[in-house]
Amino acid sequence: MDVERTALPGIGLQHVLTTERGRQIGVISHRSGRRDIVVYDREDPDSCAVTLPLTAEEANAIAELLGTGRVVERLAELHRQVEGLVTEQLPIAPGSPFAGRTLGDTQARTRTGASIVAVVRDRQVIASPRPDFVFAVGDIVVAVGTGEGTAAVARILSSG
Numbered sequence: 001m002d003v004e005r006t007a008l009p010g011i012g013l014q015h016v017l018t019t020e021r022g023r024q025i026g027v028i029s030h031r032s033g034r035r036d037i038v039v040y041d042r043e044d045p046d047s048c049a050v051t052l053p054l055t056a057e058e059a060n061a062i063a064e065l066l067g068t069g070r071v072v073e074r075l076a077e078l079h080r081q082v083e084g085l086v087t088e089q090l091p092i093a094p095g096s097p098f099a100g101r102t103l104g105d106t107q108a109r110t111r112t113g114a115s116i117v118a119v120v121r122d123r124q125v126i127a128s129p130r131p132d133f134v135f136a137v138g139d140i141v142v143a144v145g146t147g148e149g150t151a152a153v154a155r156i157l158s159s160g
Helices: 056-081 108-112 147-159
Strands: 003-008 012-018 024-030 035-040 048-054 086-091 115-121 124-127 140-145
Touching: 035 056, 048 056, 056 124, 086 147, 108 115, 108 147, 140 147
Parallel strands: none
Antiparallel strands: 003 012, 012 024, 024 035, 035 048, 086 140, 115 124, 115 140
């Protein structure tokens, strides 16, 4: 899929893609952080049929919603490519010693060799959480590594 990128002097940057059905959709990224989703007119691709302004927070929420499937697809593809690599979804259950504590506190990668690559919270995916990410009860932690490594992460999250 081709995405056209155009600098808009004094405004920001525009990305436009053409869907399989021939519709053109664009995202205008303003210097201020605001984003506009633009749907171009079918008959006149130079004019907008709809413009939807978004705050930075709204744009991030939509990006997460649209990107959630890609994270899962990429993990599945990685799993197919690397023999012996497993992906586990591990809950932060009530009573977990890491509920309310940071990812860095687990020292999971150092202790197990497995990596925590994402956290699912309230059906939103937080990809590549930083060491200062704070776990909450109900989070689903996505760990990638050997079977032994991911099992060790599960033990850490459940009992410390």
